[in-house]
Amino acid sequence: MSSITKALNETTNAQGGFLVPExxxxxxxxxxxxxxxxxxxxxxxxxxxxxxxxxKSTSGTTAYWVGETGAVTESQPGxxxxxxxxxxxxxxxxxxSEVLEDNNVELANGLVNDMARDIGIAIxxxxxxxxxxxxxxxxxxxxxxxxxxxxxxxxxxxADGTGSSITGGAITWQVISKAKTEVLKDNHxxxxxxxxxxxxxxxxxxxxxxxxxxxxxMETFGSPLLREGVLATVLGTRAKPSNxxxxxxxxxTTAALSGACSDNLVGISKQFAILxxxxxxxxxxxxxxxxxxxxxxxxxxxxxxxxxxxxxxMIRGITN
Numbered sequence: 001m002s003s004i005t006k007a008l009n010e011t012t013n014a015q016g017g018f019l020v021p022e023x024x025x026x027x028x029x030x031x032x033x034x035x036x037x038x039x040x041x042x043x044x045x046x047x048x049x050x051x052x053x054x055x056k057s058t059s060g061t062t063a064y065w066v067g068e069t070g071a072v073t074e075s076q077p078g079x080x081x082x083x084x085x086x087x088x089x090x091x092x093x094x095x096x097s098e099v100l101e102d103n104n105v106e107l108a109n110g111l112v113n114d115m116a117r118d119i120g121i122a123i124x125x126x127x128x129x130x131x132x133x134x135x136x137x138x139x140x141x142x143x144x145x146x147x148x149x150x151x152x153x154x155x156x157x158x159a160d161g162t163g164s165s166i167t168g169g170a171i172t173w174q175v176i177s178k179a180k181t182e183v184l185k186d187n188h189x190x191x192x193x194x195x196x197x198x199x200x201x202x203x204x205x206x207x208x209x210x211x212x213x214x215x216x217x218m219e220t221f222g223s224p225l226l227r228e229g230v231l232a233t234v235l236g237t238r239a240k241p242s243n244x245x246x247x248x249x250x251x252x253t254t255a256a257l258s259g260a261c262s263d264n265l266v267g268i269s270k271q272f273a274i275l276x277x278x279x280x281x282x283x284x285x286x287x288x289x290x291x292x293x294x295x296x297x298x299x300x301x302x303x304x305x306x307x308x309x310x311x312x313x314m315i316r317g318i319t320n
Contacts, residue, residue, distance in 0.1 A: 027112075028112060028115075028116060028281045028283070028298065029277075029280055029281055029300070031112065031113065031116035032116045032119050032120045032123070032281075032300075033120075034116075034120075035116050035117045035119075035120030035121070036120040036123055036124045037124055037195060037240050037241075037242040037244070038123075038124050038127045038128065038138075038195070038242070038273075039120075039123065039124070039127075039275060041193050041267075041269035041270065042127075042270070042273050042274060042275040042304075043270045043271070043273065043274045043275070043307055044274075044275055044276075044277065045084070045274055045275070045276045045277070046276070046277055047084060047086055047276040047277060047278040047302075047303060049278075050085065050086045050278065051083065051084065051085050051086070052083075052084045052276060052303070053081045053082070053083055053084075054081060054082040054083075054084065054274065054305075055080070055081050055082075056080050056081065056082055056307065056308070082274060082305045082306075082307060083305060084274065084276040084303035084304070084305050085135070085303050086276070086278035086279070086301040086302065086303045087134035087135065087301065087302065087303060088299055088300070088301050089119055089122055089123060089134075089299065089300055089301075089302065090297065090298065090299040090300075091115040091118055091119050091297070091298050091299075092295065092296070092297045093111055093114075093115065093295070093296045093297075094293055094294070094295050094296075095111075095293060095294050095296070096291075096292065096293045096294075097292050097293065097294070100294065111296055115296075115298055119298075119300075121243070121244055123302075124242060124244040125244040126304065127273070127275075127304055128195075128242070128244055128245055129244075129245075129246065130304070134304075135303070135304045135305070136306075137304075138265060138272070138273065138306065138312065138314075139263055139265075139314065143306045143309060144306070144309050144310075144312060144313070144314050145186075145309045145310045146179070146182040146183060146186070146309075146310055146312065146313035146314065147182075147313060147314040147315075147316055148175055148178045148179045148182065148313060148314070148315055148316070149166045149167050149168070149169070149175075149251075149315075149316045149317045150166075150167060150168045150169030150170065150171070150175065150251075150261070150315075150316070150317040150318050150319060151167030151168065151169045151317070152167075152169070152172070152174055152175055152178060153167055154178060154182060166251040166252075166316050166317040167251075167317060168251045168252055168256065168257040168261050168317035168318070168319050169317065169318070169319060170203065170318070170319055170320040171200055171203050171204065171207070171264075171315070171318050171320060172207065173207050173208070173209050173215045173235065175315060176194070176215070176234065176235050176237075176266065176315070177235060179191070179265075179266045179313040179314075179315050180235065180236075180237070180266055180313070182310075182313040183266065183267070183268065183310070183311060183312065183313050186310035186311075188268055188271065188308070188310065188311050189268060190236065190268075191236075191237055191266040191267055191268055191312070191313070192236070192237055192238060192268060192269055193237055193238050193240070193266070193267055193268070193269045194234060194237035194238070194239050194240070194264070194265065194266040194267075195240050195241075195242055195245065195264060195265055195266075195267075196239060196240070196241050196242070196245070196264045197241070197242070197245040197246070197247050197262035197264060197318070198241045198242075198243060199247060199262070199320065200262055200264055200318050200320060201231075201239065201241040203320045204216055204232075204234050204239065205232075207234075215234055215235050216232050216234055217232055217233040217234070218231075218232050237266055238269075245262060245263065245264065246262065246263075247260070247261070247262040248260065248261075249261040249262065249263060249316075249317070251316070251317040256319050257317070257319065260319060261316075261317045261318060261319055262318045263314055263315065263316045263317070263318070264314075264315040264318060265312050265313060265314050265315060266312065266313055266315065267311055267312025267313070268311045268312065271307060271308050271311040272306065272307055272308060272309075272311040272312040273304065273305065273306050273307050274304070274305050274306075274307045275302060275303070275304050276302055276303040276304070276305075277300075277302055278301040278302060278303060279300060279301040280300060281298050281299070281300045282298065282299055282300070283296070283297070283298045284296070284297050284298075285297070
């Protein structure tokens with residue numbers, strides 16, 4: 001971080017500011033990635049233009065049994081496309097000259113880590129709950145096709161914000177199993193990742209299956225999963241808690257359902273969504289002589305889109 005410290009304490013001109021060298025831009029991107037829950041499980045793409053179209057398979061070929069000299073039935077694969085549109089994420093911090101003179105720690109280290117954390121939170125929030133600005137997230141009803149609610153009802157998509165067809169309830173192992181089954185029914189492999197609001201994550205530890213066996217498998221020290229932010233596996237999925245998953249959704253008028261529910265999900269990593277990188281992080285700093293303070297700003301441009309809507313399943317209306 002010494003190079004960043006040097007850059008942050010240099011007075012820069014008002015026309016362009018100071019750009020962090022490429023190696024530090026990459027380091028900031030790495031820090032942001034470690035401060036997100038969803039990003040490591042997404043299909044990462046480099047965007048060459050502001051809008052990028054990515055082909056995807058929508059249906060496959062079909063094989064048939066035929067008799068001797070019988071005609072072989074023709075089948076054609078189907079294709080669609082995913083649209084990635086670059087959007088800008090930014091963070092801006094001010095600090096007075098007194099702070100620079102009196103701080104007893106490396107200010108650059110603190111700034112870079114704090115800004116990386118805040119940007120990571122902003123990205124995760126948009127990925128999960130985005131409603132069109134900057135993009136439509138995983139939770140919006142036009143993004144997913146599979147859903148199970150807290151009452152164990154399958155296909156309970158409902159309307160965002162009202163959830164008129166959602167039955168709330170506490171998380172159970174049957175609900176998780178049904179969510180995984182919905183993904184399997186759409187000809188995908190077994191869901192390998194799950195994301196949970198922290199309070200629900202705690203409830204998972206107490207769940208047992210029909211034979212009173214715990215479904216929570218705590219990973220031991222040294223497990224490679226721990227380095228990925230996974231604290232346990234739940235019914236074969238790498239379970240990750242995320243503070244960006246709200247717990248104030250309303251799915252009814254009772255105290256337990258009105259503004260007190262969370263939505264969670266299970267999915268297949270690298271299959272349910274794509275994150276495109278249009279431009280890596282750029283860092284700029286400027287000095288304002290009238291107020292005797294410095295400003296630091298970092299920006300990046302990226303795009304997000306659901307890849308296969310049926311490669312994940314929402315678990316909606318969870319009350320614990």
